[in-house]
Amino acid sequence: MGFILLINFTQQGDSDDPQSAAVEQFVIGENKVILTMNIDQQVTIERAGQGWRLLPAQRLSNQLIEQMMRTWQQVQGQVLDIEIDRSQQSGLFISMVLADQPNIQLFTLYLLAEQVVVHNHQLDRYFSLPLPMFNQLIPTGLLINQS
Incomplete structure (x- = not known):
């Protein structure tokens, strides 16, 4: 009987645990x-051997491009239970x-007042990142209209 209670308690703890969401x-x-x-x-970055090629070619250093791509591959964020209205927020x-x-993966990066939010379209999940992460994901000078 104690074993059954332990299983039930474990299953209940997994479903709506607020710490698991964090x-x-x-x-x-x-x-x-x-x-x-x-x-x-505006910009395409493609794997070229062991490095990266930026199209159109820009004055960003290879080290900065490598850091940006490594950040994208390693970035982790807290999953948010929100939905952003794309007609209201660019x-x-x-x-x-x-x-x-096999398919192209799509994301939208939102720069909000207190955080960066990344929408992973395949998973339909929103991830919260600290505001300073924006310049690591999109270095200054990478985009035409970026200040």
Whole structure:
């Protein structure tokens, strides 16, 4: 009888545990390899050997591009239970080709007052990131209209 109660308690704890919602998760997935990324139809970054090629070519250093791509591959955020109205809030549209995915992966990056929110369209999940992460994901000078 005690064993059955233990199983029931364990299953109840998993469903709506507020601490489990606070656990950070990978935005693009764990151990994903980015082959190509397009940012707001302005810039394409593609794997070129062991490095990255930026199209159109820009004055960003190879080290800065490498750091940006590593950040995208490793970034984790807290899952939010929200939905952003795209007609009210503009964001940067990001598309990625990942090595193990047959389809293009789509994301929208929103810069809000207190945080950066990334919408993973495939999972239909919103991830909260600290505001300073924006410049690591989209370095200054990468986009035409970026200040």
